[in-house]
Amino acid sequence: MAMDEMGGSTPETTTRAAAATTSYVSSSIFSNxxxxxxxxxxxxxxxxxxxxxxxxxxxxxxxxxxxxxxxxxxxxxxxxxxxxxxxxxxxxxxxxxxxxxxxxxxxxxxxxxVRLHAGRQAEVLNQIVCELPSEHPLAESRPLRELLxxxxxxxxxxxxxxxxxxxxxxxxxxxxxxx
Known part of the structure; x- marks a missing residue:
């Protein structure tokens, strides 16, 4: 908070300080x-x-x-x-x-x-799950993402x-x- 000569803050100095801070933040991000x-x-x-x-x-x-x-x-x-x-x-x-x-x-x-091989493993696991009998608890599981x-x-x-x-x-x- 900005202060006047007597050590107190004024609406003008507070507003100017806030505007300067906002301007600095926005200009530094968009000019980065x-x-x-x-x-x-x-x-x-x-x-x-x-x-x-x-x-x-x-x-x-x-x-x-x-x-x-x-x-x-x-x-x-x-x-x-x-x-x-x-x-x-x-x-x-x-x-x-x-x-x-x-x-x-x-x-x-x-x-x-790592991510390429994890995707290839997901592909194999999805194939295995597809071949499970319908009564198997994992037969209805969601397929894993393969493109990693x-x-x-x-x-x-x-x-x-x-x-x-x-x-x-x-x-x-x-x-x-x-x-």
Whole structure:
């Protein structure tokens, strides 16, 4: 709360302080180049999944907008866009870039490793459940999600999308590298 000369707050000073805080918060979020790059790359990847799904199946599958798995990897697009944007804004020699790079590597490794194999296991388990006799207690269980991970091609496509997205936003906004 803002104070006047006597140590008390006035409606004017309180209103100005609140407006300044609100302005700072909104401008810092909407001018956060790495955040915007990551969010845009995610949205583009999910949109491409929807379009590719329509192209292959000739029907709109709106689940593609929020689902994981598929081409391109939205996880890879997001973390690579974040990493590139941090590197372009803060410099590629800093600890912030190092953290973003390690995060990106872990996410992409996980997408092609653990999550891909978990999806393949779900596929096998769903097949087994389908072959159970109807009186078995698990025969009526909901199928497990099978599309969890990504192939290497999907991860590379997502990474390229993230790289391109962050670079184009950098060129459009004219963001500068801080040394």
């Amino acid at each position: 180049y790495p955040l915007l790059s990551a969010l845009l790359a995610f949205a583009l990847a999910q949109s491409f999944k929807l379009i590719l799904s329509w192209y292959k199946e000739r029907r709109w599958d709106l689940k593609q907008l929020v689902g994981s798995g598929g081409m391109p990897s939205s996880h890879s697009a997001t973390v690579v866009a974040l990493t590139v944007a941090v590197g372009l804004q803060e410099g590629f020699g800093g600890s912030l870039f190092a953290m973003a790079l390690i995060l990106a590597c872990v996410v992409m490794y996980d997408a092609t490793g 991970g990504h192939t290497h091609t999907q991860v590379v496509a997502g990474a390229l999308l993230g790289l391109i997205t962050a670079t184009i936003i950098h060129l459009i906004t004219g963001s500068t590298i801080r040394a």
